[in-house]
Ligand code: SF4
């Protein structure tokens with residue numbers, strides 16, 4: 001049976017990874033070519049993409065597919081028309097290899113399930129006789145938003161401004177102009193998260209500025225790892241100007257799990273046109289060093305490149321894929337531009353480009369990424385209408401002075417442009433960890449009520465013009481650590 005071509009259908013309406021696991025874990029052992037068709041929903045919504053990985057390499061990928069027949073079958077389900085997928089992997093090599101189905105929801109929740117596993121290296125296989133299945137259908141519930149086991153209302157992730165200053169002056173950034181605090185967070189203030197270490201699953205050590213400017217950064221990473229016995233995953237986003245060999249190794253030794261490096265141009269001039277004050281040669285050198293460390297397979301953070309896409313640099317994205325493959329980075333995340341000026345609002349991908357034109361460009365990028373074996377996360381083609389926000393259900397941000405806010409847009413007051421008109425993100429804070437423990441602030445009545453309204457409506461006025469919630473910032477950027485497919489902490 002192992003070399004036969006398998007054609008498999010699965011109908012999966014999944015509210016959680018546990019439910020999905022129930023469908024797949026006992027399903028198949030297949031080593032021939034594989035046709036996989038189905039209907040998969042996560043978090044009550046159609047998946048943004050479904051990928052089939054064989055032996056660690058991306059074999060096939062489907063973006064969300066429209067299925068009018070499913071919409072008829074499940075009229076009570078508002079997204080049923082868009083959950084279908086069809087994947088074919090012909091390149092089996094005739095051997096038993098792990099096959100993983102990876103589904104990503106619009107909120108960035110990721111679910112991975114291995115369909116075929118090696119058994120002690122033997123090519124054991126058994127008939128694949130799974131017919132079409134209909135899995136119990138559940139209406140969407142807010143607590144399912146994370147895509148993995150989670151307690152309603154629990155805090156699992158924080159992003160922290162370990163500093164509020166930067167060594168660059170990027171044209172796309174409001175930090176220098178509008179963030180009124182200029183400081184580094186002291187280790188002693190970070191250590192006041194003590195009560196939350198036992199509950200948190202992820203800490204990002206960056207939010208609005210350049211974290212490597214804080215000389216106590218490594219001590220903070222190490223403290224989070226130590227206090228959680230290695231369980232908390234850790235990441236940071238950086239412009240990499242200070243990511244020399246000593247810093248890279250120090251962060252790695254401290255236990256950093258993921259490095260997100262900003263790059264908005266792969267040519268010297270285009271990069272420097274955005275990243276004012278940066279050094280392109282140093283960037284390339286520092287990316288290559290981090291990628292090499294990761295490839296070495298030892299203690300090293302996972303490296304991804306972050307690209308803020310505008311109509312100015314969209315045409316350079318194919319070069320980014322080649323660059324990443326060349327330097328050995330396997331993961332790219334593309335975000336849309338959040339415009340802070342009227343001029344920038346003319347440069348966003350969703351105002352200037354037709355949807356079909358953009359879709360064609362995205363699909364060409366997806367195809368090339370697949371050929372190169374890269375993971376590519378893209379923003380939505382258009383801002384998506386929304387009436388609720390799940391992004392803050394299990395997460396918050398902490399400013400450099402310890403103030404706790406729901407999300408980055410609400411972490412400091414600044415002007416921005418939404419549908420061509422000027423709006424303003426206010427600061428919405430719920431107290432400071434300098435005064436009260438984080439979990440106490442998280443469970444304070446005002447904050448609980450804010451989150452309840454975010455999940456069930458009506459949204460706060462400040463939320464009704466949020467490009468982050470509408471998917472302009474790649475939805476996969478946020479809170480992947482909640483999902484079963486998120487990187488595991490390194491020990
Ligand atoms: S590197 Fe980041 S924080 Fe610094 S100016 Fe540029 S966008 Fe802003």
Ligand code: SF4
Nearest residue numbers: 389407409463466469
């Ligand atoms: S809608 Fe936007 S501004 Fe409002 S809570 Fe969600 S992420 Fe924050």
